[in-house]
Amino acid sequence: MNELEEYFRNNNDKLINKWMHYFDVYDRHFRRFKGKEIVVLEIGVFQGGSLQMWKKYFGDKAKIYGVDINPNCKALEEENVEIFIGSQSDRKFLRKVKESIPPIDILIDDGGHTMLQQIITFEELFGHVKEDGVYLCEDLHTSYQVFYGGGHKRNGTFIEYSKNFIDYINAYHSEQRGLKVNEFTRSVNSLHYYDSILVVEKRKMQPPTHMRTGNATVQDFDAPPTGLSGLKWKIKKPALTAINKFLRFFRIGGFMWR
Numbered sequence: 001m002n003e004l005e006e007y008f009r010n011n012n013d014k015l016i017n018k019w020m021h022y023f024d025v026y027d028r029h030f031r032r033f034k035g036k037e038i039v040v041l042e043i044g045v046f047q048g049g050s051l052q053m054w055k056k057y058f059g060d061k062a063k064i065y066g067v068d069i070n071p072n073c074k075a076l077e078e079e080n081v082e083i084f085i086g087s088q089s090d091r092k093f094l095r096k097v098k099e100s101i102p103p104i105d106i107l108i109d110d111g112g113h114t115m116l117q118q119i120i121t122f123e124e125l126f127g128h129v130k131e132d133g134v135y136l137c138e139d140l141h142t143s144y145q146v147f148y149g150g151g152h153k154r155n156g157t158f159i160e161y162s163k164n165f166i167d168y169i170n171a172y173h174s175e176q177r178g179l180k181v182n183e184f185t186r187s188v189n190s191l192h193y194y195d196s197i198l199v200v201e202k203r204k205m206q207p208p209t210h211m212r213t214g215n216a217t218v219q220d221f222d223a224p225p226t227g228l229s230g231l232k233w234k235i236k237k238p239a240l241t242a243i244n245k246f247l248r249f250f251r252i253g254g255f256m257w258r
Contacts, residue, residue, distance in 0.1 A: 002023055002024065002027040003027070003057060004023045004026050004027055004053065004057055005020070005023035005024075005027075007053055007056060007057065008023065008053065011049065011053070013049065013052060014047050014048040014049035014052055014076070015046070015047035015048075015049045016046075016047075016049030016050050016053060017046065017049075018050070019139075019195075019196060021194070021195060022138065022196075022197065025136075025192075025194050025197050025199065026136075029134050029136065029192070029199050029201065030057070030058075030106060030134065033058060033062075033105055033106060034057065034058055034059060035058070035059045035061065036058075036059075036061060036062075036105075037061040037062070038058060038061070038062050038063070038105035038106065039062075039063050039065070039101060039102050039103065039104050039105050039106075040054050040058065040062055040063070040064050040065065040104070040105065040106045040107075040108070041065045041066075041067070041097075041101065041104050041106070041107045041108070041125070042054065042064070042065070042066050042067070042107075042108040042110060043066075043067045043088050043107075043108065043109045043110060043111035043121055044066075044067070044068060044088075044109070044110040044111035044112070045066040045067070045068035045070070045073040045076060045083055046068070046073075046110075047076075048066075048073065048076035048081075050110070051064050051066050051076065051081050051083075052078075052081075055080060055081060060080070062080065063080055063082075063102075064080055064081045064082070065081075065082050065083070065084065065097075065101055066081065066082070066083040066084070067083070067084050067085075067086065067088060067097060067111070068083065068084075068085060068111075069085070069086065069087050069088075069112070070085070071085050073085065084096075084097050084100070087117075088109075088111045088112060088117045088120065088121045089112075089114070089116050089117045089120050089121075091120060091124055094120070094121065094124040094125060095124060097125075098124065098125060098128045101128075103128055103129070103130045103133075104125070104128055104129045104130065104133055105129075105130055105133045105134070106133060106134050106136070107125060107126075107128075107129055107133070107134070107135045107136065108136050108138065109121050109122070109135075109136065109137040109138065110138050110139065113139045113142040113148055114142070114148045114149055115142075115143065115148065115149040115150065115156055115157050115158055115161075116149070118137055118140075118158040118161075119158055119161050121137075122135070122137065122158075122161075126200075127183075129202055130202070131187060131202055131203065131204050132202060132203055132204075133202050134199060134200070134201055134202070135199070135200040135202070136197065136198070136199050136200075137158065137162075137197070137198050138196060138197045139196055140158060140159055140196045140197060140198060141195075141196045142158075143157035143158050143159035143160070144157075144159075162191075162198055165184065165188070165191055165200070166191065167179055168182060168184040168185050168188070169184070169185060169188055169190075169191065171185040172185065172207050172208055173208075176248075185205065186204070186205055187202050187203070187204060187205065188200055188201070188202055188203070188205065189201050189202065189203035189205060240256070
């Protein structure tokens with residue numbers, strides 16, 4: 001049991017509501033920030049218990065911010081904990097929050113969980129997360145629940161929206177104009193999907209490099225053929241390339257012949 005789960009199980013202070021498998025995810029991605037002078041923003045204050053948990057976990061040097069639509073949450077402020085009242089689906093409000101706080105080390109979206117709220121929050125605040133920071137969006141099971149606008153492979157869910165991130169981090173390898181290197185490609189090191197959670201870990205990225213070391217001792221199976229076979233391959237390769245470009249345009253599975 002990690003420190004966060006232990007705190008949760010022994011909590012007799014303000015109410016905290018969490019799925020139990022979240023604590024391992026939190027600790028795995030947040031432990032490197034413990035004891036440091038960091039900025040944490042949590043969307044969704046609820047009863048204020050998780051803000052207290054982060055304060056205890058990260059230590060006295062951490063500055064904790066919360067956002068909630070309930071004006072009564074303002075009363076939950078305490079030393080090193082500041083709360084902003086407003087809707088996470090209000091872009092103007094989120095921009096004001098961004099202007100009011102330093103760059104963020106850790107952002108936790110545990111707000112209203114609707115598709116629009118999660119997408120707008122990401123679009124407005126992800127860029128305010130530091131280049132070595134962490135963006136965590138939780139309770140993504142709402143992407144499968146109709147009440148929140150969800151549904152399996154339904155357009156507009158946060159899960160479907162975030163699947164684009166997989167393409168973005170691989171954009172350096174793209175051969176198509178539809179997928180180009182963007183700011184996400186240059187600033188994100190990794191994506192971690194868990195049950196109901198996506199963790200985006202940022203790091204300034206350079207174009208990937210490829211190297212070889214050591215000595216080859218086995219004949220290369222994919223070496224270009226020679227002689228008559230080589231002549232056939234010179235004819236076959238461009239034909240194969242043309243066929244696959246056509247299939248790719250229509251997003252049809254690839255074709256290979258050997």
